[in-house]
Amino acid sequence: MAGGDTYERRRRAMTLGTVVFVALIVLDTIEFVVSQVASQLLLWMALLAIPQAGLIVWFYMHLGQLWREEAH
């Protein structure tokens, strides 16, 4: 039972990592494409870079862990 729970938690963690990765790649690609076609690039770049950084900091770097009682 415990083994199954561990397996499920691990599977969920790996899936989350992959979903975040896909989101990062999509945002990075949009950023590149927008830079080729749009004006007001500084605003666009900020709008696209900040969510990327947020995704990495929150999901990959586990910022929320700092305030949680138990880490994992």
Next chain:
Amino acid sequence: MAAGVEHVAHEAEHPLERLRTNRLGLWLFIASESFLFAALISARYYLLGTERSEHLNQALGFVISLVLLTSSLFAYRAETAARFGDQRGFRRATATTIGLGLLFMVGVVLEFREGLEFFPPSTLYGSAFFTLVGFHAFHVFTGVVALAALLWTGRDGRFGPEHHWPVEGVVKYWHFVDVAWVFIFPTLYLVK
């Protein structure tokens, strides 16, 4: 002195408290590093506005961005594998992260070769470019060294569910290097 010894003994008895202290320390270190990168990025905008060289290889910059983002996925997988006691998964993902980090550095070397030709460090743009990319590449290099040390020390299977702070610490640092690039890439390559 006695209070210090007492504190160390207390931490040894309370590993969770120690883990929290470690995490807080690392986050403070990352915050201080962020200020350094923010200062360099600000200097680029202060000196040049949004002006950039027309000779930049944007495609190469984009490709190495994808390489670094992919390395972050494998770093995350390495940490997750260690957390769940999967030694093989940990070693494989760590080695892949190292490989991608080295690939990123090869890309930086290619950029530097082009940069030296079209916008040498003696120019204003070249100065901003080489300082920012060089400073970041140095962080990638130290991250690769730390990951290699992790792979070496973890070959005996010492990192597992009960003890994976070293993996978590190095992987967090690696992700931070990725976050820094997320801002450096548009700052140098895309904004105009």
